[in-house]
Amino acid sequence: MLTLMLCVFGITTGEFVIAGILPDVAADLAVSIPAAGLLVTAYALGMIVGGPVLTALTARFPRKPLITALLGVAVAGNLASTLAPGYPVLFAARVISACVVATFFANAIVVAAASAPPDRQASTVAKLALGMNLxxxxxxxxxTAIGxxxxxxxxxxxxxxxxxxxxVLVWRLVPIGLPERPNQRAEVTESGLGVRSELRVFGERDVRLAIALTAVGNAGLLAVFTYLAPLLTGVAGFPAEAVAGLLLVYGVGAALGNLAGGWLYDRAPSxxxxxxxxxxxxxxxxxxLVGRHPVPAxxxxFLLGAVGFAVIPGMQARVLSAAAEAPTLAIAVNASAYQVAAAFAGWLGGRVIDAAGVRPIYLVxxxxxAAGFMLAVYSGRRTRTPAR
Known part of the structure; x- marks a missing residue:
């Protein structure tokens, strides 16, 4: 279990860390901050497109060799990023690294659940997700500090x-064969027969609204997070060395907000x-308003991390509720909607910088x-109608 957590930690760090070293990358490769911000867009697009396609193509592969191969691609992608002689190679390396993330997570969850006792599978999968939080x-x-x-x-x-x-640890410690449950073949058959049901849920307007809310509601915060380093150094006046500590502040706020948001949504979902x-x-x-002053900034x-991540549990719960009859594909598409928001956020922030500078990113x-807020109000009114 700790081995898979380490893998999740390494792969996910590769996704998040670009926000802290964005100015360094831009300066060293002689590109603009908006161009460097497109590296976030590249990673998101790699996950959006590569994840579903690669997962479908590798569905019949044995899990241990597949996970090892996916980690090999992640190693190669990050090594190519390390040695990239210029921006185009770094851009391509980010796409390659991102393509394996969704497939790795899906298979790692199956391995973790299958390796756990029957009464501890849910808690085991939850521990795997801790690697992403860390x-x-x-x-x-x-x-960022290393950078x-x-x-x-x-x-x-x-x-x-x-x-x-x-x-190396996966190759040495993860068992070659996974324990097969007696009804595994039946489950696979049922899954195949349920494809039409999974697709039918997208005919439900509430499902589409819930997924749209994930994309619109997160895009603004993701635009700020993508360009957080230039906002902190170029607007608030922090030295570059302080960005790592402020990212830690953001992460602590995000962890606390995620827990608080789940508790709050359970008690007041509407x-x-x-x-x-x-x-x-x-x-x-x-x-x-306070972006030019270091202490308020x-x-x-902290507040952006806390409030921004308090929203996420409710968004996931809305999709589960709206697609209750066949939620699997809807949840997967909802995850893609988040990456679509990340890709759009990187592009949008770059356009704002080109037109008006870094600070207006906050207002945009x-x-x-606010558009996400209006969509949430509209969606909430629909779920409270008598017909629903």
Whole structure:
């Protein structure tokens, strides 16, 4: 289990860390900040397109060799990022690294669940997800600190080393065969027969609204996160060395907000989503107002992490509720919607910088989040109608 957590930590750190070293990459490769921001878009597009396609193509592969091969691709992608002679190679390396992420996660969850006792499978899978949280709280700040001290290439070299260590441990410790349950063949058959049901749920308007809410509601915050380093250094006046610590502040806020958001949505599902999106809109507007002052700006970094991630559990719960009869594909598409938002956010922030500078990203993000708030209000009214 710890082996798979380490792998998740390494792969996910590669996704998050670019926000902290964006100015370093731009300066070293002689490209603009908006061009460097497209590296986030490249990673998101790699996950959106590569994940479903690669998962379908490798469905019949034995899991241990497949996971090992996927980690090998992650090692190669991050090594190519380390050695990239220019921006085009780095862009391609980011896409390659991203293509294996969704397929790796899917298979790692199956391995973790199958390796656990029947009464502890859910908790085992939850522990696997801890690797992703640690990547945000520890991996991104540590990677940023390494980048500022030794150069951004050293950051990707460290990620390469972690992924390589995970590959070796998987090869040595993960069992070759997974325990097969007596009804496994029946489950596969039922899954195949359920494809039409999975697709039919997209005919439900509430399912489409829930997925759209994930994309629109997260796009504003993701635009700020993508360009957080230039916002902190170029607007608030923090030294580059402080970005790692502020990313840690953001990650702690995100972890606490995620727990609080789940608790709040369980108790007030109708009011919590629009309420949190309204609060996030306000925090983004305040961040614009106080963005030039270091101490208030640092406080808003924590609040953005906390409020932004408090929204996510409710978004996932809405999709589960709307697609209750066949939720699997809807949840997968919802994850892709988040990556679509990330890709759009990287592009949008770059256009804002080109037109008006870095600071207005806060206001544009607030406007996008306000659109998410209005969508949440509309969606909530539909779910409260008698017909529904």
């Amino acid at each position: 990547a945000m709280i520890l991996g991104a700040p540590l990677g 500022h001290a030794l150069g951004w290439r050293a950051t990707f070299a460290a990620i390469t080393a972690v992924c390589l260590a995970g590959l 009011a919590s989503m629009p309420g949190l999106l309204a609060l996030l809109t306000a925090v983004l507007a305040v961040a614009w 640092a406080v808003t970094v 993000a607030a406007a996008v989040t």
